[in-house]
Amino acid sequence: MVKLYGAYRSRATRPLWLLAEMGIPFEHVPVVQAKRLENPLAPDAPINTQSAAFLAVNPMGTIPSMDDDGVKVHESLAITLYLAKKYGGELGPRDLAEDAAMMQWSLFVATEVEATALKISFASLSEQTDEVKAAIEASAKALIRSFDVLEKHLKAKTWMVGDRFTVADINVAEIVRYAQSYAPLFDARPALKGWLERAQARPAFKQMWEKRLAEPASGPV
Numbered sequence: 001m002v003k004l005y006g007a008y009r010s011r012a013t014r015p016l017w018l019l020a021e022m023g024i025p026f027e028h029v030p031v032v033q034a035k036r037l038e039n040p041l042a043p044d045a046p047i048n049t050q051s052a053a054f055l056a057v058n059p060m061g062t063i064p065s066m067d068d069d070g071v072k073v074h075e076s077l078a079i080t081l082y083l084a085k086k087y088g089g090e091l092g093p094r095d096l097a098e099d100a101a102m103m104q105w106s107l108f109v110a111t112e113v114e115a116t117a118l119k120i121s122f123a124s125l126s127e128q129t130d131e132v133k134a135a136i137e138a139s140a141k142a143l144i145r146s147f148d149v150l151e152k153h154l155k156a157k158t159w160m161v162g163d164r165f166t167v168a169d170i171n172v173a174e175i176v177r178y179a180q181s182y183a184p185l186f187d188a189r190p191a192l193k194g195w196l197e198r199a200q201a202r203p204a205f206k207q208m209w210e211k212r213l214a215e216p217a218s219g220p221v
Contacts, residue, residue, distance in 0.1 A: 002026040002083070005057060006064030007033065008212035011076040014174045015064055016211075018080050018167060020204035024087050031063050036216070077106045077171055084167035091166050101161045106171040112146040117178035124181035140182050150176070151189040159195070165202070173199040 004019065004026055006012030010033065019026050034040035034050040047054055049061040058065040058074050065072065066079045068086070073079050081103060084092035093099035119139040126132050150172070153160070160168040173196055179185055186193040199205060 001069065002087075003029060003067040004064055004079075005029045005031045005054065005066070007031060008208070008215045009217060010063050011174075012064035013208055013212060014076040014170055015066065015079045015083060017170050017174065017205055017208045018083055018088070018091065020207050021091055021165075021170070021202070022083070022087055022089075031065075033063070034061075077110060080167050080171055081106065088167060090164055093166075094162065098161055098166075102166060102168040102171075105160050105168045108146070108149075109172050109175040113143060114175045114178065116142045117175060120182050121178040136182055140179070140185050143179060143185060147179075147185055147189055147192060151192045154191040154195045158198070165199070169195075169199050173205075 002019070002024070004012065004015055006016075006028075007030060008016065016028070030047070031051075031054050032046060032048045034048045037045055037048055039045060040048045040050040045051070049063060054065075055061055057067065057072065060074065062074065064076055064079060065074045066083075068082075071082075073082050084102070085099070086092075093102055116139050120136050123132050123136045123139070159165050160172055176192070176196060177200075180196070186196070200209075
């Protein structure tokens, strides 16, 4: 059975959303970020990213991590791509070309979008001073080229790869949403905006998001 380690308020949302889409049995082991705790090494502390028990699973102490009957995979995008290929059926690739496309789009947003979009996500939680607003606008400007690439791609497609919703949509949507609080980026790109709305309207996303909102907050990831 798949065992997934992580918190809903982390990049674990990506495999947790996928697992909800697949509907397969899995064990969720809650592992919180050590920064959430006053003393993560206290004897009564919940399992966290500094706990010896979790470091035995992932020596880097990052979440999420996965153990699939002895196959251990770390990094959220690696986990989702693995799960989709093994258990996902139509959520995974039908052939090598689709496999490459799913990896390409996942890595594209991870390298070209995530770090900058996260700046918008974190800044949106701060007091909206002129300085913070300027920082958000600067980050949004830095995303124009990559968002234009996504807009052009989605003008001709309902979903990222093939003719159906796949793991690529989960991976891309869960990174693009970091910039979602800055509406002008999406209002200027109707194909991208419509695609994200379709993805987030899915029951599995709503199920995952409800559980995320019920978890104590520790940042917007």
